[in-house]
Amino acid sequence: RPQPTSAEKIAAAEIEIEMVSDMFTRLTQSCAKKCIQNDYRESDLNKAESVCLDRCVSKFFEVNLKVSEKMQGEAGRR
Amino acid sequence: MESLNAQEQRELQSRMEKKQLKEFANVCASMAPKPPLVHQYMPFMLADIGTVAQMYSNMVQRCFDDCINDFSSKSIGSKEESCVMRCVDKQLKSSERLGLRFQEQNATMMGPGAMPGR
Numbered sequence A: 001r002p003q004p005t006s007a008e009k010i011a012a013a014e015i016e017i018e019m020v021s022d023m024f025t026r027l028t029q030s031c032a033k034k035c036i037q038n039d040y041r042e043s044d045l046n047k048a049e050s051v052c053l054d055r056c057v058s059k060f061f062e063v064n065l066k067v068s069e070k071m072q073g074e075a076g077r078r
Numbered sequence B: 001m002e003s004l005n006a007q008e009q010r011e012l013q014s015r016m017e018k019k020q021l022k023e024f025a026n027v028c029a030s031m032a033p034k035p036p037l038v039h040q041y042m043p044f045m046l047a048d049i050g051t052v053a054q055m056y057s058n059m060v061q062r063c064f065d066d067c068i069n070d071f072s073s074k075s076i077g078s079k080e081e082s083c084v085m086r087c088v089d090k091q092l093k094s095s096e097r098l099g100l101r102f103q104e105q106n107a108t109m110m111g112p113g114a115m116p117g118r
Helices: A006-035 A047-077 B006-031 B038-047 B049-067 B078-110
Strands: none
Touching (some): A006 A047, A006 B049, A006 B078, A047 B078, B049 B078
16 A cells, blocks of 8 residues: 655645644633633633533534534435 | 626626635535544644634633623723733633643544644
8 A cells, every 4th residue: 555755744734733732722712612701801711611611621522523424424425 | 885897896796706705615614524623733723813802802802791890980990900801810810721722632533643743
């Protein structure tokens, strides 16, 4: 089986970086919206916000995985 | 928009196809079973000005939306200003925490002992 060239590996990595960066930006936006209370009484995260953010990341990844599994299932059938 | 001549149309066609191929590749890459090597990429991600710019503009929008609601004056008052300052602090701390958890999640996905170079 032919090995990917350096150029191909770099190109694939570039695409992956873009996707991961995009995923991180979206995750940040969604989780901050869902978890950060908007009164801003203090500049530190309180306990509720911190726990919410942690759980939000975990759930975001799970959703990402389930959607990708389902899409693979769909692609397999068509 | 002005109408395009034949050559311009061909150029546009070619660009749209490249864009579609790229998006298709994204979808395929996202369906690949192996998880992305985020620990290798984190330095690139954080240095990427596009990501930073995006996060900056999201933060400005969020803090404006949440803090600025009084338009009886054209300059912001001290209450609004302190709200914005606390908002920025909070958003930054939030991004920091999310970044840590994000890296942890990716490390977990790759399995134990899967962080070379650390």
